[in-house]
Amino acid sequence: MILRVVGLSKKYGGVSALEGVSLELREGEVVGMIGPNGSGKTTLLDLICGFIKPDLGRIYLNGMDVTDWKPFKIASLGVARTFQITKVFKKMTVIENMLAARRDPDKAYRLLRLVELDGLRDEYAENLSGGQQKLLEFVRSLMLEPRLLLMDEPMAGVTPVIMERLVELIKDVNRRGVTFLIVEHNISVVARLCERCLVLNNGRLIAEGNLEAIRNHPEVKKAYLGE
Amino acid sequence: MTGLFTGAVYSLVSIGLTIIFGTIRIVNFAHGEMLMLGMYLTFFLWSILGIDPLVALPIVFAVFFTAGYILQSTLIRPIQKHPIHAQMLMTLGLLLVLQNGAVLAWTADFRRVHTPYTDLTIRLGQDLFIDFPRMVAFLASLIMSLGLYIFLTKTYWGVAIRAVGQDSETAEILGVDVKRVYALTFGLGTACAAAAGTLISTYFPIYPYVGTTYIVMAFIVAVMGGLGNFLGAFLAGLVIGVVETLVAFGVSPLLRQTIPLVIFLLVLFFKPEGLFMIRLRK
Amino acid sequence: MGPTVYVVAFLLSLSVIPMLTESHVVIDVLFFTLLYAFLSTAWNIQSGFCGQYSVGHAAFLGIGAYTTAILYTRLGISPWLGLWVGAGMAALFALAIGFPTFRLRGYYYILATLAVAEVLRTFFLAWDFTGRSLGIAYPLTEDSFWDLQFHTSRAPYFYIMLAFLICSVLISHWIRYSKFGLNLLSIREDEDAAQSLGINPFRHKMAATALSAGLTGIGGALLAQFNLFIEPDTLMSLHVSADILLPSLVGGIGTVWGPVAGSFILQPLSWILRLGLGSDVIHIIIRGILLMVIVAIIPRGVVATVIERYVRPRLIKR
Secondary structure, three states, X not given: OOEEEEEEEEEEOOEEEEEEEEEEEOOOOEEEEEOOOOOOHHHHHHHHHOOOOOOEEEEEEOOEEXXXXXXXXXXXXXXXXXXXXXXOOOOOXXXXXXXXXXXXXXXXXXXXXXXXXXXXXXXXXXXXXXXXXXXXXXXXHHOXXXXXXXXXXXXXXXXXXXHHHHHHHHHHHHHOOXXXXXXXXXXXXXXXXXXXXXXXXXXXXXXXXXXXXXXXXXXXXXXXXXX | OHHHHHHHHHHHHHHHHHHHHHHHOOOOOOHHHHHHHHHHHHHHHHHHHOOOHHHHHHHHHHHHHHHHHHHHHHXXXXXXXXXXXXXXXXXXXXXXXXXXXXXXXXXXXXXXXXXXXXXXXXXXXXOEEEEHHHHHHHHHHHHHHHHHHHHHHHOHHHXXXXXXXXXXXXXXXOOOXXXXXXXXXXXXXXXXXXXHHHHHOOOOOEOOOHHHHHHHHHHHHHHHHOXXXXXXXXXXXXXXXXXXHHHHHHHOHHHHOHHHHHHHHHHHHHOOOOOOOOOOOO | XXXXXXXXXXXXXHHHHHHHOOOXXXXXXXXXXXXXXXXXXXXXXXXXXXXXXXXXXXXXXXXXXXXXXXXXXXXXXXHXXXXXXXXXXXXXXXXXXXXXXXXXXXXXXHHHHHHHHHHHHHHHHHOOOOOXXXXXXXXXXXXXOOOOEOOOOXXXXXXXXXXXXXXXXXXXXXXXXXXXHHHHHHHHHOHHHHHHOOOOHHHHHHHHXXXXXXHHHHHHHHHHHHHOEEOHHHHHOHHHHHHHHXXXXXXXXXXXXXXXXXXXXXXXXXXXXXXXXXXXXXXXXXXXXXXXXXXXXXXXXXXXXXXXXXXXXXXXXX
């Protein structure tokens, strides 16, 4: 699964959310995306998934130009997404959340067992704890056997136990060939999972490479620490 | 001409609606019933106490401001956090209760207020006849709108209302009594509607279903001007008033309600933010 | 299968009632109970399952009624055929307004449904073809199945309505537990998340509204046949739309049995009040109060919430 983004720009009013961002994802990679708040990370994910349209630039998935595609069409190509604020279907049960993706009860149970949610399958999603909801959102996205999984701050507000679980899961899933693009603030997680890292600031891609290189990058330091 | 006059009244009513929405984010279906009740109050003040509607205006305003304030604190506040459909259904219920309550209390008969100037017309130039009561209503609406505008921009509470409308959390942190602002806004909006009722009672019949007619228009105007946009509501009101009158005279009296509704739908479809969205925010 | 079995069994058991009583009143009340259960079930498909809350469903009711009435009174076409045409017209209308309206979010959509219903109502009031404010009156015939008119006994109306209601409940059930239904629920819960699962919201909303409208149209046709007279103000105004959604609200939005339960609570109550208080108006007031109270306290439906809080916890095994 190759994702290629070229010269993506998006403005809101007079403010540039993204400016001339280009990146490439190769199959099987786990790439991290970091940057201060408001640097455009979520906007980039939204653009890739089709929730918003760019002012400039193109997006290619598997060689196809999907820039103008609707989100559900892009999803059907094998792109899955988790959101910064978990978007589980609150007033539906856990099992219904899974089946809504695909009507495959066996697969659903297997995935739920993986995250120890199978006992709660008839519980309404809104009654789950925050961490459990994150796990649910994660395994739900796996129901469609995605080739590319975009995650927006999966570790935000999550207990250390759940964080471990998620990290293990991501590694497992990645071993089966799924490509990941993970937006995260938690640097240690990024260090464990991501071979490659992108740094965004003020809507621009200011650095790219492995974590070591980035840590010492002058622009990155400036972005996080100020002058 | 008449269109402008009618329009100004629409403006007033929908200004009330739009500030309520802008600040509390509730669409009050029962807004038209406030107008209707305002009319009834005016009627009774006139028939029992002999008070002229224009004189009664401040009284009506005060009464309904209080009523709205109380209404918000009791009925509206609990549902502010409820899902949207719940809120709308609640105000819809209120509409049914008030409307039919009026039928029950006062029957569906038309009442009219008669003042010395009810049938007065002024002649301007060769062909232009101006209906005096409508003109008065127009002027009063303008004055009230202006007054409201000054209130919203120059006084503490006015600014507080707008602040809460933009960002209620920040406003709260800055020390604004948000609960009171909500109640105030609702009171103000309600009072606007009732006052409008008083104004039109000089030339329009008073009956329980009059609210429905005006609320439809008020919604159209509010949406067209952009929900929450004071100036937009004002301008849109005038526009709609003119359009409606033109339709009634030019096209067909029967379609008088339909055409504005269609315009409403068109605006909703193509420009839901309203036609007059002026950037007042930074 | 769960609760639906009980609902259907209950409904079937009602069929003995006309054999037990000759009372027109009882049968009429039951007819309206079944009718509003039917209409609310239809409404629920679009609003309860899919989350597109419509306060203008009376428009579909009107279209179904008028189509059937016009076809019959002017072309002599049997209502049994006419009601399908009515359903089709209502569905087409729903699709037509779906295009522009489904782009709207939240408040705006609800307002649009209201506006559409009002446009249609005022339009029918002004249009010669629909008889303007005089509406359409049926010529009375002998008891006739083909003409769907029964005068000596109201029982046939009851049975016909019962049959349609059971069908609609089954349809509702089938939808709810199918992938289609899960998709609708997802769209209601979180449209963006639904999209990320590959669900096409627009197409689903259209399907839901067309189905909902079509069924409502059938209800309209049946109502026309019952009253043998239709006119815009009593058929298509706001409080009719309110009547259509109240049973779902009371019983439980988004459930199969909710609308039915709600109707069985509301309609008999309504009639008792009407007969007891002798005034049409009072019972509209009470309905209004009900609406307000229920919505304020229990937005998801009285019966549903009761079941949620007290019954479910015992059913779930940990």
